[in-house]
Amino acid sequence: MDRRQVIRHFLVVGAGLAFMPSCVYKDGKVSIQLQSIQINPDQESFLKQLADAIIPPTDTPGAAELGSHLFALKMVDDCFEKQEQDKFMTGLKKLQGKEPNPAALMSAAEQEKDEEPLAFMKAFRRLVIQGYTQSEYVMTNLLPYQLVPGKYYGCVPVDSTTSKS
Amino acid sequence: MGYLNTKGVDQNTFDVIVIGSGISGGWAAKEFTEKGLNTLVLERGRDVKHQKDYPTTNKMPWEFEHRGQLTRQLIEENPVVSKCYAFREDALHFFVKDKEHPYVQDKPFDWIRGYQVGGKSLLWARQTQRWSEYDFEGPARDGFAVDWPIRYKDLAPWYSYVEKFAGISGNKDGLDILPDGEFLPPMEMNCVEDYFSKKMASSYGNRPVIIGRAAHITAPQQIHLDQGRAQCQNRNLCQRGCPFGGYFSSNSSTIPWAMKTGKLTLKPNSVVHSVIYDDAKQKATGVRVIDAVSKQATEYFAKVIFVNAAALNTNLILLNSTSSRFPNGLGNDNGLLGKYVAFHNYRARVSAVHEGHLDKNSSGGRRPNSGYIPRFRNVKKQETVFLRGYAAGFGASRYNQGAEGWGEELKKGLLNPKPGPWYVGSHMMGETIPKESGQVSLDASNKDEWGIPLLHVNVDYDDNDEKMVKDYLEQLTEMFTVAGFKNIETVDSKQAPGLDIHEMGGVRMGHDPKTSLLNKWNQLHHCKNVFVTDGACMTSTATQNPSLTYMALTARAADYAFKALKTGDL
Numbered sequence: 001m002d003r004r005q006v007i008r009h010f011l012v013v014g015a016g017l018a019f020m021p022s023c024v025y026k027d028g029k030v031s032i033q034l035q036s037i038q039i040n041p042d043q044e045s046f047l048k049q050l051a052d053a054i055i056p057p058t059d060t061p062g063a064a065e066l067g068s069h070l071f072a073l074k075m076v077d078d079c080f081e082k083q084e085q086d087k088f089m090t091g092l093k094k095l096q097g098k099e100p101n102p103a104a105l106m107s108a109a110e111q112e113k114d115e116e117p118l119a120f121m122k123a124f125r126r127l128v129i130q131g132y133t134q135s136e137y138v139m140t141n142l143l144p145y146q147l148v149p150g151k152y153y154g155c156v157p158v159d160s161t162t163s164k165s
Numbered sequence: 166m167g168y169l170n171t172k173g174v175d176q177n178t179f180d181v182i183v184i185g186s187g188i189s190g191g192w193a194a195k196e197f198t199e200k201g202l203n204t205l206v207l208e209r210g211r212d213v214k215h216q217k218d219y220p221t222t223n224k225m226p227w228e229f230e231h232r233g234q235l236t237r238q239l240i241e242e243n244p245v246v247s248k249c250y251a252f253r254e255d256a257l258h259f260f261v262k263d264k265e266h267p268y269v270q271d272k273p274f275d276w277i278r279g280y281q282v283g284g285k286s287l288l289w290a291r292q293t294q295r296w297s298e299y300d301f302e303g304p305a306r307d308g309f310a311v312d313w314p315i316r317y318k319d320l321a322p323w324y325s326y327v328e329k330f331a332g333i334s335g336n337k338d339g340l341d342i343l344p345d346g347e348f349l350p351p352m353e354m355n356c357v358e359d360y361f362s363k364k365m366a367s368s369y370g371n372r373p374v375i376i377g378r379a380a381h382i383t384a385p386q387q388i389h390l391d392q393g394r395a396q397c398q399n400r401n402l403c404q405r406g407c408p409f410g411g412y413f414s415s416n417s418s419t420i421p422w423a424m425k426t427g428k429l430t431l432k433p434n435s436v437v438h439s440v441i442y443d444d445a446k447q448k449a450t451g452v453r454v455i456d457a458v459s460k461q462a463t464e465y466f467a468k469v470i471f472v473n474a475a476a477l478n479t480n481l482i483l484l485n486s487t488s489s490r491f492p493n494g495l496g497n498d499n500g501l502l503g504k505y506v507a508f509h510n511y512r513a514r515v516s517a518v519h520e521g522h523l524d525k526n527s528s529g530g531r532r533p534n535s536g537y538i539p540r541f542r543n544v545k546k547q548e549t550v551f552l553r554g555y556a557a558g559f560g561a562s563r564y565n566q567g568a569e570g571w572g573e574e575l576k577k578g579l580l581n582p583k584p585g586p587w588y589v590g591s592h593m594m595g596e597t598i599p600k601e602s603g604q605v606s607l608d609a610s611n612k613d614e615w616g617i618p619l620l621h622v623n624v625d626y627d628d629n630d631e632k633m634v635k636d637y638l639e640q641l642t643e644m645f646t647v648a649g650f651k652n653i654e655t656v657d658s659k660q661a662p663g664l665d666i667h668e669m670g671g672v673r674m675g676h677d678p679k680t681s682l683l684n685k686w687n688q689l690h691h692c693k694n695v696f697v698t699d700g701a702c703m704t705s706t707a708t709q710n711p712s713l714t715y716m717a718l719t720a721r722a723a724d725y726a727f728k729a730l731k732t733g734d735l
């Protein structure tokens with residue numbers, strides 16, 4: 001399979017997005033079920049755009065297409081402490097509606113020493129990166145994960161380990 | 166206790182009963198069934214069949230909802246077990262959850278358990294070092310606990326025996342503090358571990374740094390192929406259960422081996438309540454079992470009983486085995502049952518950055534092992550202000566650098582990872598001195614769902630441990646400095662005892678029935694057909710990961726029991 005075919009295959013099957021109860025956007029509904037935090041469709045759409053601005057589509061899918069923004073929400077919902085969740089949500093509310101330009105949002109928050117937007121941007125960046133790099137697509141096609149790697153080499157020249165196309 | 170099942174006594178009678186199917190119980194089962202004895206293994210947890218019952222073993226990282234991480238709810242519900250590094254999304258199902266089996270912490274104690282066929286053998290980190298003569302002579306030389314009734318030479322052939330079957334990889338380092346075993350090829354050290362090892366050798370002389378000896382099949386021998394086990398593939402996902410049988414567990418090795426003899430009856434969901442002592446016959450005749458699900462009580466009978474429920478549960482069962490002859494627990498004439506419980510001190514860690522070797526990395530597999538520094542303190546004579554000493558883990562690794570920026574720049578960085586600097590780290594494994602105050606006991610009134618009293622655990626660090634933590638941090642800092650490592654950071658986690666998962670003692674071995682519970686063959690002094698060969702039997706703790714020693718003690722005691730049965734001594 002060439003890369004394009006892989007992408008198409010991926011989009012059709014939608015595999016790896018097992019945590020998404022429904023990938024379909026219905027009017028007025030968000031596409032992920034959450035327990036402790038609440039988000040509305042506008043916030044979701046902001047997060048989706050922001051995710052794609054953090055890791056954009058190029059000749060390979062961007063973060064949003066791989067569901068990284070939904071993965072981020074899942075992690076905030078299930079794994080964050082209440083206090084971290086509150087910060088994340090407050091930060092999100094302060095930023096939503098602004099242009100989803102992560103570099104600009106981050107430097108503004110840093111300059112204004114605005115705690116919640118800063119916490120939100122750091123957490124969202126980290127989770128989007130995690131959701132992207134640990135997605136089935138990336139771990140299958142771009143940086144293949146070996147479930148059964150076989151022999152361990154203790155000491156090899158660096159060049160032979162980093163040659164990733 | 167509920168209704169007593171009075172099925173024919175014959176049907177419930179075996180030659181040998183083994184309580185528990187973990188590392189030590191699995192070995193007892195293998196030894197007795199191979200010798201042709203009808204053996205009943207009673208296991209309180211569910212059955213876990215090799216390969217078939219490893220639900221997560223072939224899952225890809227993205228198939229875990231939280232990519233391995235614990236949810237807030239799991240941590241809140243499991244303040245104890247969630248502290249264990251291996252309690253992650255992929256192996257949750259092999260751990261006892263806090264609520265399922267409560268116990269009473271008179272002092273903080275993190276009791277980490279695995280209740281299933283295979284016990285904790287599915288979860289262990291597979292580090293396997295032999296004890297040396299210096300360890301066995303410790304209590305006598307330094308005047309604590311009681312003298313071990315055995316020495317290295319008594320156990321050496323049994324170490325060899327179990328190593329060959331289990332499959333232990335290691336390097337023949339020729340160290341008297343850590344005797345060589347029957348090794349499969351060693352795993353490789355990486356460049357920085359090798360560098361540190363050489364640097365320590367030239368700087369100290371008596372502080373060897375070696376590759377860990379680990380229960381992994383690095384080159385399968387016929388005996389491993391016969392078990393249906395294959396070469397370790399460096400997945401480092403062992404705690405999920407290994408489809409190749411690459412590491413030793415009861416499930417992949419001893420239990421199926423015993424099953425093949427046709428002599429094994431394995432009963433999961435069978436909670437042993439107590440051992441039955443017959444006053445007239447002056448010996449134990451069997452055990453009382455509560456069905457884990459139906460709560461129905463049954464009795465099973467045998468000539469010999471091996472108690473292998475893991476250290477603290479073995480104490481619990483014996484304390485709960487009361488009779489008019491033994492009102493305070495089986496074999497407990499001296500009142501020492503449950504006392505002199507000790508553990509390993511894992512509190513301290515040191516980490517640093519190594520700036521060299523940037524042109525080198527490791528690659529290929531994920532090595533399920535790391536480096537090891539055997540005890541170098543007080544080995545041949547007392548040299549420090551504290552007794553005994555510590556071994557240490559040592560490992561070096563390189564992680565990919567975090568990618569910078571946003572957008573296409575970030576994406577490019579993520580997809581073309583560059584290795585960052587080398588990180589080095591060490592953790593201590595200190596010997597603790599067993600004390601009478603280190604004790605487990607039964608709650609006078611509170612019982613669990615199965616009608617068994619709750620266990621109290623009252624075990625703590627002492628001044629010797631504090632001094633040892635300090636020394637470890639000082640010495641490793643010095644060693645890291647000598648090696649030129651930078652940003653050296655030290656941590657005393659103050660973690661509670663128990664999280665080392667090397668709890669030992671309570672039913673200690675010794676020469677004298679007045680001061681010990683078990684003799685040199687692991688028999689209760691006062692009830693000779695009951696044997697204890699798990700961690701409960703340990704007179705002292707040394708610094709080695711203990712399970713290999715439990716295996717060797719078990720095989721040795723089973724051999725003795727078999728011969729004694731033949732000669733009519735049992």
Ligand SMILES: Cc1cc2nc3c(=O)[nH]c(=O)nc-3n(C[C@H](O)[C@H](O)[C@H](O)COP(=O)(O)OP(=O)(O)OC[C@H]3O[C@@H](n4cnc5c(N)ncnc54)[C@H](O)[C@@H]3O)c2cc1C
Pocket residue numbers: 184185186187188189190191207208209210249251277279280281282283284285286288289290291292293435436437438473474475476478482666667699700710711712713715
């Ligand atoms: C994460 C982790 C890492 C570890 N790393 C290492 C290591 O690197 N090296 C090392 O040597 N050790 C290590 N250990 C410790 C090792 O797992 C134990 O020492 C070993 O499993 C003890 O063997 P055992 O037979 O005594 O107990 P277990 O393997 O725990 O088996 C005991 C069995 O008895 C059953 N049982 C308990 N009570 C009853 C009852 N009343 N009736 C019936 N059955 C009962 C239990 O369900 C269990 O299956 C580690 C443990 C863990 C969890």
Ligand code: SF4
Pocket residue numbers: 381396397398399400401402403404406407408409410411412533
């Ligand atoms: S590291 Fe070896 S033993 Fe562990 S899961 Fe992998 S193949 Fe199996």
